[in-house]
Amino acid sequence: MPPVWTTPHRTAPVDAVVALPGSKSITARALILAAIADGPSRLVRPLRARDTDLMADALRALGVRIDDHGSPTHPDQLVTPGPLTGPAEVDAGLAGTVLRFLPPVAALAAGPVRLDGDARLRDRPNAGLLAALRALGVEVDDGGRGRAPFTVHGIGRVRGGAVVVDAGESSQIVSGLLLAAARFDDGIDLALTGGVPSMPHVDMTVTTLRAHGVDVVATERGWRVAPGPVAARDVVIEPDLSNAAPFLAAALVTGGRVTVRDWPEATTQPGAQLDRLLARMGAEVTRTAEGLQVTGGHTIRPLVADLGEVGELTPVLAALCALADGPSRLTGIGHLRGHETDRLQALDEVLTAVGARIEQLSDGLAIEPGPRRPAELDSYADHRMVMAAAVLGLAIDGVRVADPGAVTKTLPDFTERWAGLLGEPAGAHP
Numbered sequence: 001m002p003p004v005w006t007t008p009h010r011t012a013p014v015d016a017v018v019a020l021p022g023s024k025s026i027t028a029r030a031l032i033l034a035a036i037a038d039g040p041s042r043l044v045r046p047l048r049a050r051d052t053d054l055m056a057d058a059l060r061a062l063g064v065r066i067d068d069h070g071s072p073t074h075p076d077q078l079v080t081p082g083p084l085t086g087p088a089e090v091d092a093g094l095a096g097t098v099l100r101f102l103p104p105v106a107a108l109a110a111g112p113v114r115l116d117g118d119a120r121l122r123d124r125p126n127a128g129l130l131a132a133l134r135a136l137g138v139e140v141d142d143g144g145r146g147r148a149p150f151t152v153h154g155i156g157r158v159r160g161g162a163v164v165v166d167a168g169e170s171s172q173i174v175s176g177l178l179l180a181a182a183r184f185d186d187g188i189d190l191a192l193t194g195g196v197p198s199m200p201h202v203d204m205t206v207t208t209l210r211a212h213g214v215d216v217v218a219t220e221r222g223w224r225v226a227p228g229p230v231a232a233r234d235v236v237i238e239p240d241l242s243n244a245a246p247f248l249a250a251a252l253v254t255g256g257r258v259t260v261r262d263w264p265e266a267t268t269q270p271g272a273q274l275d276r277l278l279a280r281m282g283a284e285v286t287r288t289a290e291g292l293q294v295t296g297g298h299t300i301r302p303l304v305a306d307l308g309e310v311g312e313l314t315p316v317l318a319a320l321c322a323l324a325d326g327p328s329r330l331t332g333i334g335h336l337r338g339h340e341t342d343r344l345q346a347l348d349e350v351l352t353a354v355g356a357r358i359e360q361l362s363d364g365l366a367i368e369p370g371p372r373r374p375a376e377l378d379s380y381a382d383h384r385m386v387m388a389a390a391v392l393g394l395a396i397d398g399v400r401v402a403d404p405g406a407v408t409k410t411l412p413d414f415t416e417r418w419a420g421l422l423g424e425p426a427g428a429h430p
Ligand SMILES: O=C(O)C1=C[C@@H](OP(=O)(O)O)[C@@H](O)[C@H](O)C1
Pocket: 024, 025, 026, 028, 096, 097, 169, 170, 171, 172, 175, 197, 198, 201, 202, 311, 312, 335
């Protein structure tokens, strides 16, 4: 990948059908549950990208066997649980899923497990998870920071039981606790102190647990998981609908047509909300035999929306807002300040650089399109900021992004796929 990527500029309508690799969120849950299940599980078409490879390596470090089969285009993993043991070192990279899903599993291991990652991972909030683990009887040494690096001192079992959890900064704190809870002696009776962003991701966790035979019920203030076995299960992973965002956005930007293949009929992925969000921005959205088809019109309509349930779509939607024919307001996304980068600040900088007027709100962004201009942007080590820059670059000639390799987090060959979308040879825009 070049150190700086000149994003392709395109005014002619795109007309493409794209197939996308597996969902990061579903793959992460499948790996965790397979690792603590009562037998081997096969994952068909899991995502093979930095976040999910780090999750697999983290589980391997605890004693889980994960064999990679299949091919790069049709990956397949066989997960065979084993006794969970430390000492182990876990590199979480910049993955929120590893940061929040792995520690409750590490707590079940016999021996210490130290977790660290990229410099930015050390800024990502995790106090709610570490406090909850302590309340469940687990010793955690984090130097009082509530963030990585920290060591979970597992003793081979977790008492579990009732716990009050602050998950205001990330839904992954709830998901991480629920995923491992059936293996705690008393399960978990989790009560929230307040709100949780990205609730559809918690629903995804609950649905996935039930599919593995786990008894989980919603309570007045949270969820209760009964102690018991986690059934091994072979799963086919759905395409990643969040990563569909830039490709579908290309249809709106160029007034073209893009179909994402194998769009599931029913899904737990919040990215499925792209159909109604893009329709509100003026797209015609239809389901075809091939998948979800999005056709753009002459202009992009502005968007006023609470994106609290679909925070990970924000960078691409904000890029579309900067190209819209009126002012937009995106709210409910204050927690994005704790994502791969402070996404509200990063979007402010990027959209301002290409000519929009931006106001940062306490929980979002007001975006007013302005005269467009070329710009040299940063990736902020954030895959979705590279994707947002690519969307801007379609409409604005001369958008360059430093460190595009950040896309390896969830879509390693994004720039090649982007060239393919536009019918260009990969590498045409070094
Ligand atoms: O559980 C998951 O797989 C995810 C939950 C969300 O995290 P936050 O609640 O921290 O936003 C989402 O943004 C992230 O990309 C994936």
